[in-house]
Amino acid sequence: MNVDRSSLQTGAQVRQACRAGKFTGQTSGLAPGFAQANLVILREQDAFQFLRFCQKNPKPCPLLEVTEAGDPGLRKLAESADLRTDLPRYRVWKQGELIEEPTEISHLWQDDLVSFLIGCSFTFESALIDSGLSVRHIDLGVNVPMYRTTIPCEPAGIFSGPLVVSMRPFKPADAIRAVQITGRFPAVHGAPIHLGFPEQLGITNLAQPDFGDAVPVEPGELPVFWACGVTPQAVLMQAKLEFAITHSPGCMFVSDLKDEALAIS
Amino acid sequence: MNVDRSSLQTGAQVRQACRAGKFTGQTSGLAPGFAQANLVILREQDAFQFLRFCQKNPKPCPLLEVTEAGDPGLRKLAESADLRTDLPRYRVWKQGELIEEPTEISHLWQDDLVSFLIGCSFTFESALIDSGLSVRHIDLGVNVPMYRTTIPCEPAGIFSGPLVVSMRPFKPADAIRAVQITGRFPAVHGAPIHLGFPEQLGITNLAQPDFGDAVPVEPGELPVFWACGVTPQAVLMQAKLEFAITHSPGCMFVSDLKDEALAIS
Numbered sequence: 001m002n003v004d005r006s007s008l009q010t011g012a013q014v015r016q017a018c019r020a021g022k023f024t025g026q027t028s029g030l031a032p033g034f035a036q037a038n039l040v041i042l043r044e045q046d047a048f049q050f051l052r053f054c055q056k057n058p059k060p061c062p063l064l065e066v067t068e069a070g071d072p073g074l075r076k077l078a079e080s081a082d083l084r085t086d087l088p089r090y091r092v093w094k095q096g097e098l099i100e101e102p103t104e105i106s107h108l109w110q111d112d113l114v115s116f117l118i119g120c121s122f123t124f125e126s127a128l129i130d131s132g133l134s135v136r137h138i139d140l141g142v143n144v145p146m147y148r149t150t151i152p153c154e155p156a157g158i159f160s161g162p163l164v165v166s167m168r169p170f171k172p173a174d175a176i177r178a179v180q181i182t183g184r185f186p187a188v189h190g191a192p193i194h195l196g197f198p199e200q201l202g203i204t205n206l207a208q209p210d211f212g213d214a215v216p217v218e219p220g221e222l223p224v225f226w227a228c229g230v231t232p233q234a235v236l237m238q239a240k241l242e243f244a245i246t247h248s249p250g251c252m253f254v255s256d257l258k259d260e261a262l263a264i265s
Numbered sequence: 266m267n268v269d270r271s272s273l274q275t276g277a278q279v280r281q282a283c284r285a286g287k288f289t290g291q292t293s294g295l296a297p298g299f300a301q302a303n304l305v306i307l308r309e310q311d312a313f314q315f316l317r318f319c320q321k322n323p324k325p326c327p328l329l330e331v332t333e334a335g336d337p338g339l340r341k342l343a344e345s346a347d348l349r350t351d352l353p354r355y356r357v358w359k360q361g362e363l364i365e366e367p368t369e370i371s372h373l374w375q376d377d378l379v380s381f382l383i384g385c386s387f388t389f390e391s392a393l394i395d396s397g398l399s400v401r402h403i404d405l406g407v408n409v410p411m412y413r414t415t416i417p418c419e420p421a422g423i424f425s426g427p428l429v430v431s432m433r434p435f436k437p438a439d440a441i442r443a444v445q446i447t448g449r450f451p452a453v454h455g456a457p458i459h460l461g462f463p464e465q466l467g468i469t470n471l472a473q474p475d476f477g478d479a480v481p482v483e484p485g486e487l488p489v490f491w492a493c494g495v496t497p498q499a500v501l502m503q504a505k506l507e508f509a510i511t512h513s514p515g516c517m518f519v520s521d522l523k524d525e526a527l528a529i530s
Binding site: 172173175176179180183191192193194195196197200220222 | 437438440441444445448456457458459460461462465485487
């Protein structure tokens with residue numbers, strides 16, 4: 001049913017395949033070099049406080065674009081995109097409960113829906129790999145390990161909750177390079193928020209992540225922690241909004257923007 | 266005898282006071298915002314291999330300027346400087362032995378002398394402090410702790426020896442900031458070369474530095490290591506050249522260049 005993944009080399013090709021119902025899978029590794037984004041769709045009545053939440057917590061919630069209410073199109077991330085059809089799979093939430101995981105949301109669209117496109121760590125992981133660094137969970141073919149910390153986000157209205165971090169282990173010299181490389185990408189979480197002492201974040205056992213899969217940290221390696229895009233999703237779930245739509249995990253929006261266009265220099 | 270330090274607010278003022286014999290002290294804290302530099306003066310016959318050594322080891326030996334043989338002036342770092350008189354104090358070396366510490370070297374000048382101006386960590390320490398970070402040895406009013414590592418420099422001719430590193434302890438989030446801030450200054454040692462595991466550098470006891478003074482590393486802090494400008498001086502001494510002149514420790518050349526002019530962005 002799904003098209004050959006190797007035929008999806010640009011953001012436009014991925015979106016077109018999704019729109020035609022020919023691709024419903026995970027987007028990791030598709031359209032190499034094109035920035036992918038997390039999607040959150042809320043009613044206008046909730047949008048202002050969520051936008052304030054993102055503005056107050058830019059490391060976990062780096063906003064790439066926020067739409068006008070009712071507009072399923074984008075201005076900056078892609079031309080002629082339709083957020084109702086152009087992702088492989090969505091999640092629909094009511095009162096904080098997952099209701100369905102459709103492959104398009106045209107039937108749910110309303111004039112008061114505002115879409116938030118939030119930067120994704122795929123972009124900086126590509127930059128790490130392009131620089132010759134090894135990213136453990138990618139080498140192992142598993143999901144990145146993620147942890148709830150004891151660090152609270154800055155709250156905004158009903159939106160509050162702990163910072164969620166992702167962890168990638170590196171040897172010290174590679175950790176330094178990783179700080180420099182990811183620091184160039186403030187639009188996709190930027191530099192790490194911590195390295196070295198998980199207990200300072202309230203993480204008691206690296207082998208038991210709250211999301212994703214555990215990866216080994218070898219002797220002589222430092223665990224390096226980045227603010228994670230799961231943070232706004234966890235905050236959203238906790239807020240138990242009457243209605244919300246997000247992308248399905250791993251099924252991101254693929255943009256026309258090149259990863260390198262998100263670098264500061 | 267020495268002029269009031271507070272009257273020395275620019276590189277030109279410091280150099281003028283040195284030239285007039287009115288200042289012979291350490292330059293740390295003088296002319297805030299102006300880049301200071303290490304000085305090495307060699308005979309032309311030794312200059313090429315030393316230049317190659319610096320070129321092969323840019324982290325410990327970031328070259329700011331290399332003069333023509335016999336020219337005591339500079340083109341880039343300062344106008345109308347005279348390297349024979351414009352530093353507070355010099356060290357004169359013969360066969361690797363310290364012979365004298367004069368306040369000017371006009372009587373020793375020869376037509377075949379080449380001067381190397383090498384970036385100094387004062388520049389990036391100013392940037393760290395301006396960013397709100399605390400630099401331990403500065404807070405304690407002592408010299409930075411420095412350690413010989415087991416990492417060999419890339420040799421060039423008779424010049425070889427271990428990398429010497431300086432150490433500054435930081436909490437993890439500050440260590441990350443320190444990587445980002447000092448990474449902007451590749452002309453003055455740049456980003457750290459290591460953090461977290463001194464034993465990986467062959468350093469067995471942080472409390473016993475090979476040069477400078479020990480500073481405490483508190484629980485929850487990471488020792489962060491930068492390549493150090495003492496490296497070329499140690500290499501020079503070990504080479505036991507027939508003749509060399511350096512600045513006296515802490516008595517640097519103060520340039521007309523602003524620290525920020527050495528940043529890459």
